[in-house]
Amino acid sequence: MLEKTNFEILNNYLLDLQRVDSLEKMQELVAKLTNSIDQVYPCITCKTGCYTCCTGSSMPNVYVKEWQRIREYIKNLDLETQKAIKEKTLGMIERKGDIFNFIHNVIHQKITETDLTEFANKVSSELKCESCPLHQNGKCSVYEVRPIKCRVFGYFSFVFDNKVQFLSCESDTNKMHEYLTKNKTNQIVLPYWNSFERKMVTFVLDEHENHQMTIIPIWLKEDYESGKL
Ligand code: SF4
Numbered sequence: 001m002l003e004k005t006n007f008e009i010l011n012n013y014l015l016d017l018q019r020v021d022s023l024e025k026m027q028e029l030v031a032k033l034t035n036s037i038d039q040v041y042p043c044i045t046c047k048t049g050c051y052t053c054c055t056g057s058s059m060p061n062v063y064v065k066e067w068q069r070i071r072e073y074i075k076n077l078d079l080e081t082q083k084a085i086k087e088k089t090l091g092m093i094e095r096k097g098d099i100f101n102f103i104h105n106v107i108h109q110k111i112t113e114t115d116l117t118e119f120a121n122k123v124s125s126e127l128k129c130e131s132c133p134l135h136q137n138g139k140c141s142v143y144e145v146r147p148i149k150c151r152v153f154g155y156f157s158f159v160f161d162n163k164v165q166f167l168s169c170e171s172d173t174n175k176m177h178e179y180l181t182k183n184k185t186n187q188i189v190l191p192y193w194n195s196f197e198r199k200m201v202t203f204v205l206d207e208h209e210n211h212q213m214t215i216i217p218i219w220l221k222e223d224y225e226s227g228k229l
């Protein structure tokens, strides 16, 4: 059988996505796609080991089964790293607990529109100097089991409010615009995160836990309080 080109891999992702029914298979597909995107769009610079997107307001939402895998992984980290994660989490919760609760409530649609406008403006400035509690010594301490959202950031697009947007940081988005201008095209072939999210919810939920999805500081805080970590 002829090997598919990178463009063919990107154009056929929906067919591949149909066959995904576990986190492991999702991880494999995402790795295949990000590898093809790297080849097709060399302007994307995530491969340089940048971790800026672990900082600020773009903290990922993590589904419960992804979190269960991360929780087990944390338990097997060396004690010094476990302690550092705990201290960082508790410090963040003390400084910014209200903002994390706000984000959690937005995820669970427990917020009025007025509150949303009032608080949304605060989130990016309040979290500017905070980074994910799992970001330790300049790298992700749970890299092997990091959430799918962390794997696709910088590579995928998404549709919000009927507009297609690049799921990435400002710097990579600008580089992508420059690349398209230089190549005199406005066509770009990137998978839509929305399709992946719809697929994810078919295998990442677990009714036995308090939440089906939330941000990492909240998962950690509740695990410390309940003794799961
Ligand atoms: S998306 Fe941007 S901030 Fe994140 S790793 Fe890639 S280059 Fe860095």
Ligand code: SF4
Residues within 6 Å of the ligand: 053, 054, 059, 060, 132, 133, 134, 135, 136, 139, 140, 141, 142, 143, 146, 147, 150, 216
């Ligand atoms: S889980 Fe890892 S990759 Fe994801 S935001 Fe946290 S430190 Fe960054």
